[in-house]
Amino acid sequence: MNWSRSRLAAVFYVLVATPVTLMVLSALPQHAAPQPPASEIILGIDPAKSMVHWTLGSTVHTVHGSFAFKKGTLQLDTSTGRARGEIIVDATSGNSGNDSRDKKMHKEVLESARYAEVIFRPDRVEGKITPQGTFAVQVHGLLVLHGSEHELTVPVQAELAGDHWTGSATFNVPFIDWGLKNPSNFLLKVNHAVDIELELKGNLQKPAAP
Secondary structure (H helix, E strand, O other), X not given: OHHHHHHHHHHHHHHHHHHHHHHHHHHOOOOOOOOOOOOEXXXXXXXXXXXXXXXXXXXXXXXEXXXXXXXXXXXXXXXXXXXXXXXXXXXXXXXXXXHHHHHHHHHHHHOOOOOOEEEEEEXXXXXXXXXXEEEEEEEEXXXXXOOEXXXXXXXXXXXXXXXXXXXXXXXXXXXXXXXXXXXXXXXXXXXXXXXXXXXXXXXXXXXXXX
């Protein structure tokens, strides 16, 4: 009889204690999976709609040309100014509209068969970034050109509208001072820096959960 009473008491305890325990646990704070910072904006570059335009002056004439983007993503933290990502330009796509000049540019100056990519890796941004609308900022990072890294600050103007964005940037690259071959000759003297203009279009991307 005592054994039966003990068993009934144990069963009763389980029936009462289990719901109570579940209620207590459900009332405790739940630890959700960590979320990406709400201040992060990710700008994806659409290579089909973006372009690098360049202009090189000389004592004889001014040469205009272009390069194509391979891919690019720019991640900006609006609260800290931190920037991440990578923007890659196809060095082999350089074109000025003159076959002999372009052949010399690729073979002697860029050596694009060996250094096929020009890469910009941003690390910080200065200026106010708005989640929608227009803004102007300074993007600092490292430019990998001809196998060497160089610090570069790029002034960027951008407009964010819905899930799309457009942007532009104008700066110069002192390629001769950075160690690339000077294409000048006895009759033609070129500027030591090439002027760059970026035409940027793409989509706003959602941060991936860690």
